[in-house]
Amino acid sequence: MNVPIKPRSTKASETMGFRYGDEQITFKRVKRPQATGKVLIKVYPDCRVVASAPEDADSEAILWAVKKRGRWIYEQLRDFRKQLEFTSPRQYISGESHYYLGKQYLLKVIEAPEQVQGVKLLRGKLEVSVRAKSTEKVKALLTDWYKARAKEIFAKRLDAMLEQALWVEERPQLRILTMQTQWGSCSPNGRITLNPYLVKAHRDCIDYVILHELCHIAEHNHSERFYRLMNQVMPKWEKTKERLDSMAFALLPDAF
Template sequence: MRALCDPDQPPLSFVYGDERIAFERVPRRKTSDRVLIKVHPDCRVVVSAPQDANNEEVLAAVKQRGRWIYQQLREFRQQQEHITPRQYISGESHLYLGKQYLLKVNVEPNQQQGVKLLRGKLEVFVRSRDTERVKKLLADWYKERAREVFARRLEVLLEQALWVDKKPPLRLLAMRTQWGSCSPNGRITLNPNLVKAPRDCIDYVILHELCHLAEHNHSEQFYRLLGQVMPGWEPVKERLDGMASRILSTQI
């Protein structure tokens, strides 16, 4: 999954068999004339290409790998089909800050409804057995935790972002293909589902967006800045991308 502002390059696509496959073009970070192609678990295709290569050259290189791209997409889609839909019943496992917590649904007619993190379990209190109610209470709990965690981490990480003069406005928005984004006027948007990921993954996304306040595209300067404030961010991003299908299979 991406935590990126929309790149300057327009979306490109090609046809393989009976499917049109769209891909995102981003500039290569290092001096090279090679085109690198990556298919992410969320079925997003990203192509890293030299900045001086025109779209026709990039498209030709991508088409040569069309069969491989198609096979990768098919494998990831098959994996997604086997994700068991949530039933929101006791015994299910739910993520929070990268850790697994068992869900326990407590039916208490006289107790206030809500969610508590107790003794390694996510305990939901409802007045009657109602799956939709459990789902709604849990979603609200995740959103509130996301609001608190993101605000706290933003405060901490701003100390590293010396190019930021004042704290940018922060909003939450559930997105299917992005962890976050940065608007032209400097507002940072984060996906509340990100609160299910480990803290270093959350920090990576926030720092990524803070870097966009200085560099508005994915240029060499952008990645240099990101590397300065978060050395070794690549494996963190890889881990987050690998969790994408699982995290986003249950949208908040």
Template sequence: MSVRIPRTVIEANRPALSFWYGDEPISFERVGRSSQKSQVLIKVHPDCRVLVAAPLSASDEEVVQAVKKRARWVWLQLRDFRQQLEHITPRRYISGESHYYLGKQHMLKVIESEDEIPRVKLLRGKLEVVVRQRDSAVVNQLLDKWYRLRAREVFSRRLNAMMEQTLWVETLPPIRVLAMQTQWGSCSPLGRITLNPQLVKAPRECIDYVILHELCHIAEHNHSERFYRLMNQVMPGWEKIKVQLDNMANRLLSA
């Protein structure tokens, strides 16, 4: 199981349902609920994807009517997230841009020097990148390598710290850093934890949340009641941290 990143594209094999709110169409993706409860759950993601979990026994029309009852709330959520997305600009990898590391924004400073070895250094709140010739692609590659190296260090350190809270994990699980488009982290059936290097841009509590999530999957591979009991035990209030990470996803992945 894994901690997923909110996605902007609805899966092709799950056609969207929709309705009109005033003169604006609202589309959403329907998924089945794992529990037997009849309540319809609505989630608006920061990428403006609307996900509706509904009982399999309910017809599409019944689900649409249930979502319509909360149409204004859905519309307001979409409006707020769209306003946030308007402020996200594509990276150009030039001096003056801000890039995240451990939840904080650092100004990028690109230094051109034929005499120095290309490198990245975090110095006095600035990310200094030395290149022999100004090239956005080269700056991007150097930053990506730097983030991966720091991710390995930070993730290993936080995993060791989180082990003190997960008494059911007897030995330190192997950890892998791997770029993933849809996941912050995952846990294999054999207990290997994989983490997205982009996660190192998030605040420490968000990193701890993802690591603890995967450590709980070592004991319970599904999102069962036991899994959530373990999460509540090792990280009370984890839901707020998950929302914090979800809300930052677009900014972290574009910075």
């Protein structure tokens, strides 16, 4: 959420807080690159609250902006805490469930000293062959497999979404990069970066993230023009975003 603030000299980074109802909400104020005089508030699945603002923004104005969103922050924290209650660390052993393109597949770890180590999607299962069973090795092989599949699928979906993004004159450069707090990003020069674990989500979620970043090529901030473009190319994008955000803990190998 972008909220206008009155700029004034203050610290570039600090921890702040306020009380909402019976809860003390703590958030971290960080410097916002390429700031436009607004505060960007984010609540992450691990229940961190971050307010990005211009370096010279006044702390009191930032606190006021965040408090205005107190109810929304409180509800986000409540929902993410419920998810955390039912989330257990992955052990990367046979019988676990892992996602790929929105579907769940059982993990089958095969110990085969003479076979080539790798991952195959066979008969509704993700089969991982290893010379010796190791959590770290299974996780590493799965990570490499997801990245390879992401590179191929994201390229195809980008081409498909470009047919709708008529404002984009040239095919943007696409980069695959594991990120802790984002599904995707768009640089000022139009390069799109996507999180490889997005390939675990449904195709419409992948399309949403790609379209979101393509809209940033036309409008780098979350302005009215940006949302007009999003509504034009994906009229029900809000529901898709909610669906993706609600699955964050299931799709990522570790919490944000």
